[in-house]
Amino acid sequence: MNPKKIASLVALGTLILAACAAPPAAAPAQPAQPAEQPPAEPGKKFAGVTVNAITFSGPQIAEPMQRRGKEFSEMTGATINVVTVPFADLYQKILNDFATGTNSYDVVVFAPQWMVDYIEPGYLEDLTDRVKADSALQWDDVGLFFRDFSATYNGRIYTIPLDGDFQMVYYRTDIAKELGLQPPKTWDDYIAFAKAVSEKKLTTDDGKPVYGSCIAKKKAAQSYWMITSVASAFIQSQGTGQGAFFDLETFKPLYNNEAFARALEVYKETTQYGPPDEINLDVGDTRGLWTAGQCALTIDWGDIGTLAIEEGSKAKDKTGAVILPGSKQVLDRKTGKLVDCTPELCPHAIDGVNHAPFAAFGGWSGAINKASKPEVKEAAFAYLSYMNQPAQSNVDVTIGKTGFNPYRVSQFKNLDNWLKAGMSEQAAKDYLGAIEASLNSPNMVLDLRIPQNQYYQGIVLDGAIAKFLAGEQDLAATMKEIEDGWEQKTEELDRDKQLAAYRATLGVQK
Amino acid sequence: MATITSPAGVSAARARVSPSERLAPAAFILPAVLVVLLISIFPLILSLFLSLSRLRFQAGGLEVQFVGLDNYRKLLLGNEQKVLFGTLAEPSLFGWVILAVVGAALASGLYRAARHQPAIAIVGRVFASALLLGLTYLIVATLFAPEGRPGTLVVTMLYVTVGITLQYLIGLGLALLCAQPLPGRRFFRVVFLLPMMITPVGVGYLFRMLADTNKGPLEPLWIALGMQDFAWSNNAWGARVAVMIGDIWQWTPFMFIVLLAAIEAQEVEPVEAAIVDGAGSLDIFRHITLPAILPVSTTLILIRMIEAFKIIDLPNILTNGGPGTATETLTLYAYRIWRALDIGGSAAIAYILLFLVTFIATLYVRTLRSRLGTT
Numbered sequence: 001m002n003p004k005k006i007a008s009l010v011a012l013g014t015l016i017l018a019a020c021a022a023p024p025a026a027a028p029a030q031p032a033q034p035a036e037q038p039p040a041e042p043g044k045k046f047a048g049v050t051v052n053a054i055t056f057s058g059p060q061i062a063e064p065m066q067r068r069g070k071e072f073s074e075m076t077g078a079t080i081n082v083v084t085v086p087f088a089d090l091y092q093k094i095l096n097d098f099a100t101g102t103n104s105y106d107v108v109v110f111a112p113q114w115m116v117d118y119i120e121p122g123y124l125e126d127l128t129d130r131v132k133a134d135s136a137l138q139w140d141d142v143g144l145f146f147r148d149f150s151a152t153y154n155g156r157i158y159t160i161p162l163d164g165d166f167q168m169v170y171y172r173t174d175i176a177k178e179l180g181l182q183p184p185k186t187w188d189d190y191i192a193f194a195k196a197v198s199e200k201k202l203t204t205d206d207g208k209p210v211y212g213s214c215i216a217k218k219k220a221a222q223s224y225w226m227i228t229s230v231a232s233a234f235i236q237s238q239g240t241g242q243g244a245f246f247d248l249e250t251f252k253p254l255y256n257n258e259a260f261a262r263a264l265e266v267y268k269e270t271t272q273y274g275p276p277d278e279i280n281l282d283v284g285d286t287r288g289l290w291t292a293g294q295c296a297l298t299i300d301w302g303d304i305g306t307l308a309i310e311e312g313s314k315a316k317d318k319t320g321a322v323i324l325p326g327s328k329q330v331l332d333r334k335t336g337k338l339v340d341c342t343p344e345l346c347p348h349a350i351d352g353v354n355h356a357p358f359a360a361f362g363g364w365s366g367a368i369n370k371a372s373k374p375e376v377k378e379a380a381f382a383y384l385s386y387m388n389q390p391a392q393s394n395v396d397v398t399i400g401k402t403g404f405n406p407y408r409v410s411q412f413k414n415l416d417n418w419l420k421a422g423m424s425e426q427a428a429k430d431y432l433g434a435i436e437a438s439l440n441s442p443n444m445v446l447d448l449r450i451p452q453n454q455y456y457q458g459i460v461l462d463g464a465i466a467k468f469l470a471g472e473q474d475l476a477a478t479m480k481e482i483e484d485g486w487e488q489k490t491e492e493l494d495r496d497k498q499l500a501a502y503r504a505t506l507g508v509q510k
Numbered sequence: 511m512a513t514i515t516s517p518a519g520v521s522a523a524r525a526r527v528s529p530s531e532r533l534a535p536a537a538f539i540l541p542a543v544l545v546v547l548l549i550s551i552f553p554l555i556l557s558l559f560l561s562l563s564r565l566r567f568q569a570g571g572l573e574v575q576f577v578g579l580d581n582y583r584k585l586l587l588g589n590e591q592k593v594l595f596g597t598l599a600e601p602s603l604f605g606w607v608i609l610a611v612v613g614a615a616l617a618s619g620l621y622r623a624a625r626h627q628p629a630i631a632i633v634g635r636v637f638a639s640a641l642l643l644g645l646t647y648l649i650v651a652t653l654f655a656p657e658g659r660p661g662t663l664v665v666t667m668l669y670v671t672v673g674i675t676l677q678y679l680i681g682l683g684l685a686l687l688c689a690q691p692l693p694g695r696r697f698f699r700v701v702f703l704l705p706m707m708i709t710p711v712g713v714g715y716l717f718r719m720l721a722d723t724n725k726g727p728l729e730p731l732w733i734a735l736g737m738q739d740f741a742w743s744n745n746a747w748g749a750r751v752a753v754m755i756g757d758i759w760q761w762t763p764f765m766f767i768v769l770l771a772a773i774e775a776q777e778v779e780p781v782e783a784a785i786v787d788g789a790g791s792l793d794i795f796r797h798i799t800l801p802a803i804l805p806v807s808t809t810l811i812l813i814r815m816i817e818a819f820k821i822i823d824l825p826n827i828l829t830n831g832g833p834g835t836a837t838e839t840l841t842l843y844a845y846r847i848w849r850a851l852d853i854g855g856s857a858a859i860a861y862i863l864l865f866l867v868t869f870i871a872t873l874y875v876r877t878l879r880s881r882l883g884t885t
Contacts, residue, residue, distance in 0.1 A: 092848070092850075098567075279832065466833070467834040467835060469834070
């Protein structure tokens with residue numbers, strides 16, 4: 001080969017290497033949008049202090065953070081900058097910032113199930129003493145579950161809850177009445193309800209179709225929480241401590257058995273009664289369909305209740321809410337079979353139906369970067385405390401666009417704010433009753449909070465479910481893929497450590 | 511006046527140059543070389559190391575565990591094999607024909623090489639042929655098999671092949687049109703360039719809105735066509751076509767503007783001579799314009815090919831890689847698992863992509879060289 005050839009091949013190789021080595025194509029993220037803040041005023045408590053906060057590009061969550069940030073600035077002189085990134089990037093973005101020592105953010109508002117990956121390396125400030133010293137927080141008014149699951153790790157407080165999250169089923173009360181249907185108690189009821197509406201071929205006032213069921217099933221979005229909401233009642237029956245993801249002795253996945261197979265069947269069947277593009281819809285899309293009056297049933301967090309009363313909603317005073325449907329058959333963990341409920345197998349069953357409400361996600365919570373300057377930490381805590389205090393949060397949880405759902409005891413007891421927000425008394429009782437029933441359930445399913453839960457759920461579970469819904473693989477292959485993927489990650493991370501973390505999570509008090 | 515210096519004269523001249531003068535060129539070049547090494551080569555070596563490691567965030571820093579080829583094993587032979595390769599099945603008759611044609615062509619090439627080339631070159635050819643045959647089988651057993659399903663590797667190659675072919679053809683057509691003395695051509699030159707100026711994420715959202723049969727601006731059209739119950743996103747090919755349309759729309763202007771420049775830069779005399787000799791437009795294009803723009807075209811396709819292998823924005827915004835894995839590309843998959851902290855696995859995918867791009871680009875350049883008889 002002559003030198004020219006060699007030179008040209010080297011040049012070609014360098015070109016290709018350089019091209020491939022370039023950073024991944026601009027992350028499909030929305031640009032960070034710092035909130036506009038008034039300049040700091042001298043003489044105020046935090047004058048001259050700037051607090052940089054990060055959360056996801058809602059508008060939910062970011063909206064109240066920016067709005068309350070502005071109020072907080074006016075009161076204290078601190079400058080609050082809220083940076084937003086797409087939800088899918090938030091976990092890694094925060095971790096990268098901490099791990100590289102960049103420390104661009106003083107306040108991080110995130111899913112509490114990720115906290116284990118932030119606390120173990122020592123990135124988050126221990127807030128225990130500050131919380132105890134802050135009477136304005138009225139900490140005892142925060143629901144016990146949120147204090148323990150969303151805020152505490154290994155007995156220490158690391159986050160301030162701003163939101164309370166449970167998945168529930170919403171149904172259209174007017175359609176149920178018209179068709180003589182009862183709110184679903186079991187997943188079979190859910191299917192029957194959805195099918196009845198679908199067969200009736202109802203339309204909205206402007207001629208658009210009303211679908212029997214709308215569930216966010218988009219890949220790499222919220223689908224893995226939805227399937228867990230369906231599966232929980234089939235898998236967990238003996239109380240929260242039993243867990244719904246792994247065996248407590250061997251840490252083997254509980255997702256390859258007859259119970260999860262039944263959940264997959266239910267999940268897939270609901271697609272028949274949903275919008276044609278349901279497997280490409282995320283919660284933003286299904287919520288839009290709900291408020292447009294195009295859904296008779298949906299699974300969602302508390303957001304639907306408040307979005308339904310917003311201006312322009314066609315589901316106002318037509319939105320009912322119930323605890324997640326249950327099952328009369330549950331997993332017998334000794335045999336791996338789906339068997340009928342007995343008093344021994346389903347001690348918490350109501351009328352023979354085992355309910356296992358899923359505390360999906362856990363509710364947005366705020367934490368403080370341990371590496372921030374002391375005065376910034378003080379301002380950051382004061383800012384989180386301000387948002388959490390009843391005077392602010394009791395209002396914010398009634399506004400749909402905030403994305404905040406009730407998490408304080410007083411928010412369930414006092415209906416005034418809900419009525420002021422535009423909810424009818426019946427709707428408020430329905431809505432809060434469904435959340436309370438979930439919150440008080442002794443068989444509540446806790447979300448996965450073990451190291452790298454994002455990989456277990458967001459990659460393995462989500463990927464397998466997406467293939468199943470798309471018809472790329474059958475039930476057996478889907479369950480095997482989940483089991484193999486989880487086992488592989490467990491082996492990588494150390495089974496004993498993962499099991500210990502899982503058991504510690506399930507010890508959470510409610 | 512030209513002077514001729516004998517080798518002895520050169521040596522004498524070198525001897526007169528001081529050591530500092532001899533080192534000066536290297537000293538001046540060294541900073542630039544170091545910068546290039548730092549910016550380009552160091553990340554490459556580091557990412558190679560990452561692809562052989564497992565990383566975990568721990569108190570006080572990062573724990574890096576060397577795992578050898580385990581990340582590659584997971585991808586090529588383990589749990590993630592199906593994501594990468596898809597589901598292989600018995601090819602259809604058409605698939606077997608394609609495989610047979612490619613196999614025969616490779617065998618013929620090997621036979622000719624064996625007669626004229628040294629042993630070391632033949633080893634390289636055998637390796638390249640085996641790899642090409644393997645890739646062809648992968649394509650045939652996933653795309654041309656009734657029970658098959660393409661994985662991220664084939665989906666990426668599909669986007670590259672179909673996308674670049676159509677971008678080139680449409681870009682060339684538009685360039686030929688805009689090279690004509692037509693009224694308004696300056697206006698259209700600017701209009702045709704607009705898609706390239708929008709960020710890929712913007713294009714993704716634009717096409718997501720356009721393709722929404724329920725709420726999008728084209729909803730009345732879908733209803734008129736009786737397609738209100740059709741969801742392109744439910745169908746693997748519907749979703750892939752949507753991604754390809756977006757990609758073609760965005761990148762055709764790049765082809766167009768470079769080809770237009772090449773067409774306008776070609777010599778006028780041969781064209782005028784051909785017209786005088788009575789040649790038609792098609793003949794002029796085939797025998798004069800096409801050879802004239804061929805060097806530009808090959809470079810253009812090479813650049814686009816390297817870039818197209820990294821497609822991520824459109825499938826991520828439009829479908830998140832779904833339905834199932836129908837629209838997931840190698841880069842999107844790498845990005846997804848990187849987000850979930852599998853940094854080593856993500857780096858391994860990047861290296862597989864690097865190997866694939868290098869192989870195909872080299873093959874492309876060598877094929878062109880042998881066809882065009884250039885050295």
